[in-house]
Amino acid sequence: MNDTISLIMNHRSVRKYSDRPVSQEQLEAIVASAQMASSSSNVQAYTAVAVTEPELKNRLADLAGSQAYIRECPVFLVWCADLSRLKKASETHAPEAKSYEGAVENFVVATVDAALAAQNAAVAAESLGLGIVYIGGIRNEIEAVSEALGLPDYVYPIFGMCVGYPDPQHGAGIRPRLPLEAVLHMNGYRPEQNERGVEAYDETSVRYLTERTGGQRTSSWSQQMAGKLTSPARLQLKDFLERKGFLSE
Structure with missing residues (x-):
């Protein structure tokens, strides 16, 4: 172990x-710490929108x-996949090519x-004594979120x-996380x-959840995951992404 770990x-x-x-x-x-994360072919195909305005x-x-x-949080970062810069580079330097x-x-x-990049940012924030939580819920109304932030096509x-x-x-x-042998x-x-790891983790997760909720929730991890996969969620994403220019090839 060291300080980073x-x-x-x-x-x-x-x-x-x-x-x-x-x-x-x-x-x-x-x-800036996020920017030092590894990037495929140095494309750096992301943008972070920092939201501080209360409204x-x-x-x-x-x-x-x-x-x-x-x-309540002072800063809300919205992490975006961003291919708009790459598209502009292609239009500028290879306008005749597909x-x-x-x-x-x-x-x-x-x-x-x-x-x-976001995970680098999370570690950097925690090193400064700050805390973070990821919010997947912005995909609930992804089109409205995109409009509110003024995101262009390919973002x-x-x-x-x-x-x-x-x-x-x-x-x-x-x-607690899955046992190391499962991953x-x-x-x-x-x-x-996987089978051994999930069996052990189910027992751990039941104890954790029971204690955390004062006995109001007692389901195992595998029960929770079964519920998640059998409940349709955010099925509008595919159409939204295609309208934004993604998934066309």
């Missing part, structure tokens, strides 16, 4: 923030399912690039990230490791 291993989602502001210098350091945060909070911590900004491969590259919002100083009165524990398979995929 210790910081990562103590990550927790923060859903309650103090009134202490995040400085512009801190914000810029966080996003806009309120609007995004409503669109994301009325999540109060979006309103370009493939709408290809599924480039959609995957941009999405992965944004996720890698789509993947997730949000609340950033701020944790409220010391509302500490949250560290959520670390040596020299080939081992289905039996």
